[in-house]
Amino acid sequence: MSYWRFPLRLIPDNTNLPFMKWARIRTPISLALIVLSFVLFFTVGVNEGIDFKGGTVIEVHSINGPADVAKVRGIVDQLGLGDVQIQNIGNENDVLIRVATQPGGEAAQQQVVEKVRGSLSTSEYEYRNVEVVGPRVSGELARTGTYAVLFTIAGIMAYIWFRFEWQFGIAAVATLVHDAILTLGFFAATQIDFNLTSLAAILTIIGYSLNDTVVIFDRIREILRRYKQLPIRQVIDLATNQTLARTIMTSLTLELALISLYLFGGPVVQSFTAAMIWGIFVATASSIFIGGPILVYFNIRPRPGDAKVEADAAVEDKTGDTSTVAGA
């Protein structure tokens, strides 16, 4: 036996953690985080990026050594473009110039780039990235973004409803809304640019949060069918414990992938991965501590004498045995 001991167990077997009992700690913590996220969201607000706010972002790379931010600021300030932010990004040669939306419609935005290109010569600066989003497009992006998030939540609710019972659908959606709110809070707290990619991060987190929750729900349903007399609190605890290793392991592999992206993927995807790293962490915690446990507030135990459920369970056991024979 000792020969097979080689694989490392990160999560010990047969854990028996009383997740339901931790409600007293868990509920206040998660409520506090939600409130904090809301407060941050409505006071500080997320740092809306160019996709939703419109405007111009220009990234230049100083060809001859480190860029002089003060000098760039002096030049750009003279162009009379209103609200302009200038900062170093990445290494000291790269400068990011942000210009707010100009009054005067779509054509006015175009002149910003022309003016900047005219004043920062290409012999000194290389234009690495230029983005101009007009007022109309930014409005649309914000709208389609909101629709996409709502569509995802509705689609997921419908799927869970179809695959499980409605109580599971509500529990799953509560969990993922919790995760989405906490991720928004993360954007507000860190002031990372909130762009289309950030929305993509939130959608991916929602997808993952659900993936995690569904695995636990699957197990809850299975135990419900098998042990008809077991109190619901114990069912949830048992299911969460049995799937704990999987939940943690999958999150860890995902986080490994994300951390490599964060460290090596370059500045373009960095804000996206930072949000994802946080989001996956939250999603994992919430599916363990929230998704399952809140099912206790719903009456999910199938009524005794529900013929279909019993028949299902019976069929399952039977096929299990036959395949064992076939396998051997």
Added chain:
Amino acid sequence: MLHFPRWQVVLILGVVFLGFLAVIPNFFSKDTLTNWPSFLPKSQMVLGLDLQGGAYLLYEVDKADYTAKRLTELVTDVRKAMLDNPRIGYTGLGVQGDGVQLRVRDLDRMADVRKRLEALKNPLDASLLSAGSVSEFDLSISDDGLVRFTYSPAGLTQRMRQIIQQSVEVIDRRINELGTTEPSIQRQGDDRILVEAPGVGDPSRLKALVGQTAQMTFHLVQGTITADQAAAAIPKPGVARFPFQDNPSLIYEVDETPLMTGEDLTDAQAAFDQQTTEPVVNFRLSTGGARKFGDVTAKNVGRPFAIVLDNQVISAPVIRQPILGGSGQISGNFTVQTANDLAILLRAGSLPAKLTIVEERTVGASLGADSIRAGIAASIVATVFIAIFMVVCYGLLGAFADLALVANNFLMIGILTTLGATLTLPGIAGIVLTMGMAVDANVLIYERMREESHAGRSTLAALDTGFRKAFATIIDSHLTALIAAIALFELGSGPIRGFAVTLAIGIICTLFTSYLVTRLIVSFWVAWARPKVVPL
């Protein structure tokens, strides 16, 4: 579950092999690929603008500008129709809000009015699918003599569609003339055009070529005034004012009706003037245009005429002698490049409406190259991390999962290559993320095997049940992720779509590799090693 019929084995391995085959061309240059035998796949992954550098320009038809122009034209047409012999009296003709309005004085002749104005509704070619014809304008005539044309919503939609189609053709001709890059020009929605030009770091010239309406007209000049004078008085009827390109405070007053328009041109070429050696544009007129131009110049020797491009006078030469040959020359302070560009614009024709840029994104080649390097580095590190992690946590079975992961990568990139999907940086992030997700199915299966084995099942039964019982969960978790990917696709433009596509393809490949390929490997291993315990 661990027994595979031979055809299934062949099928699974075949799919993996095909994926592998489809990936190969990405490692070779295009030149090498042309020499390959025809049965081998040759398509390569298309790199998005964010990876290879280039310009992304989204244009929108300026609807307000276009309708304003059309309504002004309609006023002229209505005036002409009403003044036709026998003339019908009216008052208050003009543009009112989004329509044209007038009041007929002679209420007895309303039937005649209706007949004359019905013709101006301007029926448009309806598309094949829609029944009935669509008119550009709706006409309402009330008994008290009030007549009103309004832009019909269906007409406007149809018009926009035509404008977009024409504009795409014009832009295509213009850019083809440029000849350097291979930009793509696509319709987007009802009133937008997307121009993507790979490798273009500074799109200034591209923008000048694509966005210019290039409406050229020739007008007889009546005189010149200063901008201050122009501001003081409105022009007389039939007179149009255009500023001089090189000096906007100089205003030309010209006949409103042009002598000729750009549509009369058949050719335009940049050249050098023989006397002054300045860059000029030589043009040639169509037969009809040449006759018209010959007549007008014969009658107006000694008078200047203005060459007007997009409401600006480029130059106003004096007609020294009748121009009968049907060819002429435009000079106007050109550089070699501006003369060249004007020639291109005149050859390609004018845009039917004004286009404005609503979104622009330009990525320099160096940033693109950095992104590719970063993406590759991140992918390799992630693969190594995950591979080690799986072996550490699941031993031999972890190594099997790693094999499946490699198959998954090949399959994914193979499918992306074959579909001709565009690889973007978020797309690479999607691939890396999928690797994290791909082993999830393995984790589910292995944890289940472990449980079953601890619950006292025999080794084979535990392996088998692990696969069987994890299946429903795997389907559930993958389908929900797929829903999110579809929403992302709907949400996204460019790079985000790339992310959604790789995520969706990744999810499907993962189902195949984690479930089928891993199971096949385990079945080979069971047949070969006959394990006594579940090695977890």
